[in-house]
Amino acid sequence: MVCYNRILNIRLFFSVSLYLVLISNAFAQLPTGYIASEVQNGYNTIMGVVFNSDGTKMFVWEKRGHVYVSNWNGTQYVKQTTPVLDISDEVGDWRDFGFASFCLDPNFDTNGLVYMYYMVDREHLMNYGTPSYDPNDNDYYEATISRLTRYQLNIGSNPLTTNYNTRTVLLGESVSTGVPLTHESHAGGTVIFANDGTLLVSTGDNASYSSTDTGSASETYWQQAINDGIMRPEENVGAFRSQMITSLCGKVLRLDPATGDGIPSNPHYNASNPRAPESRMWAMGLRHPFRMSIQPNSGSTNPADGNPGIIQVADVGWGTWEDLHIFDKAGLNGGWPLYEGLTQHNGYYNSGTTNPDEGNVPFVNNCPQPTNFVDDSNPALRRFVHDRPEVAWRHGGSNEARVPWFNGTTPTNPRVGTSGSPTTGIQFRGNTAIAGVYITGDAMGSSMTGKYLFTDYVRNWINIATLTDGTLNWISDISELAPINFGDGIVHMMQNPLDGFIYYVNIYNGTLFKISFEGPTWTNQPTDVTLQCDQITDPTVEFNNWLASVTGTVLCGNVTLTNDNSGLSISCGASVSETVTFTLADDCGNEITKQATFTIEDNGDPTFNETLPASTTVECDNI
Known part of the structure; x- marks a missing residue:
């Protein structure tokens, strides 16, 4: 099944998928003590939900480019009738493109800053600010870019509004500085803050999903992208852009939220060009990292330490495997397109494609399988080995989930729950990996504290990963929280700091739900x-x-x-x-x-058994 049949292709598959979901949901059960309840509905292609620091403000964004706020009144969230922010004119809302991600500044309650990652309408990209610009025209199915932008909300205003004059483009300020899009899928992505205050963005390879795209694929917009300056000719290597540190595609980027520059502690930072792709890169080798999350309170709080925290990235696979990566250090390489999941992808692996930016060395030479779990001590050298995902699950057929392990120095991929596997638990399958949320506190039950939830957009289950310290395999057990067809297109999950419960969005029917827990x-x-x-x-x-x-x-x-x-x-x-x-x-x-x-x-009034002597008066001069 090709990617656009799986990744947020809402219009084409809405009716069939929703019908199947409604039938199946009648049988979907959460474990005893857990309850799913609707929080809000009526959204237009809902994409995600985030909260301010105390959970009193809840923000929901839509694929078309709207952001809404709801305020906690002590009993429930009350939705503001008008959008807080509307950039729908700029957003290219087609296929799985659109307003992908939205996040709040860590100091949002005082500075009102918000950040968003989205795909740009080509009409806006090429003509905005010129006499030929037509705001009613949408140029889709052509080359364009992804962009990262910051705005400031008018904190204290009622209703809450945006100061559009504060618009600052951190990534993609011009045609040639965005993340190139040469096909109709695989743009990523997620924007979140790391624990050290840096900004993380996940980007896709933006290559074809219908062929082994090593460049010049006829179904892509590669020539238009080169002609317009959207993409350099050297980047015309299709999915292999994910293996180029000189390309923004297929990466986790780590940026300064004030400027959009790369961070000096990034593994390939170039002080003479802090906005270069290599200066901004943190991790690489990804296909379509649509959702990414970070473990709270992990890593350092100092950006100079180069330790922003433990990052979980769900990478959407092609025809065989979905996978979940955990990046705990700089420069790690997820392996795409040489590898899909834990295994070699023969189509790309044997293609002979070379890297024009590095002496035309074959890409396959620079990313062998590992021989152990120890990462190179030099962050700049870590890209030269495949950092295998922590779990990969199969498309179609029977349930099959595998984890990384070794037989001596030979990499193996045993099935979860089988003899010789480091990971106990269940087998499962799916079609579109969605990263979830690391659970803090005990509002979801003390047994869930420190667990990681992840899901699959097509199969709509929610699984629980019990994590290790990452010395060997990161996951010791995988169990089920919610069964297949529990949701209606789950594309984002978040823990609410107000109540500690897990909130998730159903893209098919525009609803926001929460999973709460009634424990002891x-x-x-x-x-x-x-x-x-x-x-x-x-x-x-x-x-x-x-x-x-x-x-x-x-x-x-x-x-x-x-x-x-x-x-x-x-x-x-x-x-x-x-x-x-x-x-x-x-x-x-x-x-x-x-x-x-x-x-x-024992401080009651004392009692006496003997009779006390009578009072006696004696004159002083008689004694």
């Missing part, structure tokens, strides 16, 4: 108790009754209620306190804890 709850929660010693018969009995009074309920399996008291014996005669930690757990591994203190006070 206190029926009679632990509370501090203070008793007077002379008002009770037996302090020890009272203490044990207090322990036994605490109760809880669970939705998953059986209740387990424990405390850390070892059987304290309490007697009156002095004030005494005992602080106890109560733990309420279920059979699914979720638990909550709460501390409470039991106190006995």
Whole structure:
């Protein structure tokens, strides 16, 4: 199946896919304790959702180029009727192109800055600002570029609006400085902030999906792109642009959010040209990294350290494999098009295509399979070996998911859950990899903390990856959260800082849903108790009754209620306190804890058994 049949080709496949989804959703079940509920509907080709730092503002963007905000009123999100931002005139909304990604500045609540990655309408690219520009004309199915732009919102305005005069193009400020698009798919991508404050952008190879495109593919717009200066002649190598550090295509780029320049700690940074593709490149060898995420609180907070955090990239495959990459350091090479998933792609591997920018050395010479999990200590040399994905799953046929491993120095790809595999869990298949979200906190259940969710746009399942430290294979287990056909075209997921739940968008029907969790709850929660010693018969009995009074309920399996008291014996005669930690757990591994203190006070009025002497008065001069 070719790419445009799978990647957001909404108009052609909407009716058939939605029909199948509606039938299948009747049987889609989440695990006990998890609930999917609709948050909003009515969006036009919804693409994603993000939140401000405390979750009181929720932003949703549409493929056509609109951004909407909803404000939390204490009970629900209330959608502003007018768009916060509208760049639909500039956006090229065709096939899987359009307004791909939107993110907020880490200091958005004070500076109002927002960033967006989108494909540009060729009419706007070539003619805007000239007398020949026609805002009602859309030039699609021709060469164009992808662009990264920043705007400032008018923080405090009601309704919330954009100051369009603040428009700043960080990438693609001219015809020749954008990410070249030479076909009708594979543009990427995602824009997110790294944990060190740098800006990350994922871009596609922008090559043909219907042939082994090594350049000059007849179905592509390569000649028009060269004629217009959109692409250099040296980049006319089709999918192999992903293997060129001198091309913006097929990369994860790392930029300065103020200028769009590359970061000096990038692996191939050129101080004399900080806007060159090599200066901006962080990782390479990707086909269509439509969705990318980053693990919170990973890496460094200093851009000079060259450690922006652990990046998860879902790369959409061609005819056989989808895959999920984890890039934890600079310069790693995902291998496309020499490899699809974990294995060699013979069509490209044996093509003999050479790199015009590096002495016409065959691309195949520069990216062999690895012999172990150890990356080169030199970031600039890491591109010369295939950094295999952490899991790859097959298109069609039976379920098949594989992970990277080695037999000595020979790379292997055992199936998940089989003997000799480092990864336990389920087998699955799909057609369009979508990166998801790393779960923080315990709002989704303590058993989900630190897990990674990922999905597939066509099959619409959501899987759970249990992660390792990355010394060997990154994933130790894969399990199912939501079954096949759970969603209606899931293309983005995000954890809401307000409630800790997972929000996801269904592109087919324009809805926004959330997955919430009803885990263990206190029926009679632990509370501090203070008793007077002379008002009770037996302090020890009272203490044990207090322990036994605490109760809880669970939705998953059986209740387990424990405390850390070892059987304290309490007697009156002095004030005494005992602080106890109560733990309420279920059979699914979720638990909550709460501390409470039991106190006995012996401070009542004293009593005397003897008769006190009578009062006596004595004159001072008589003694």
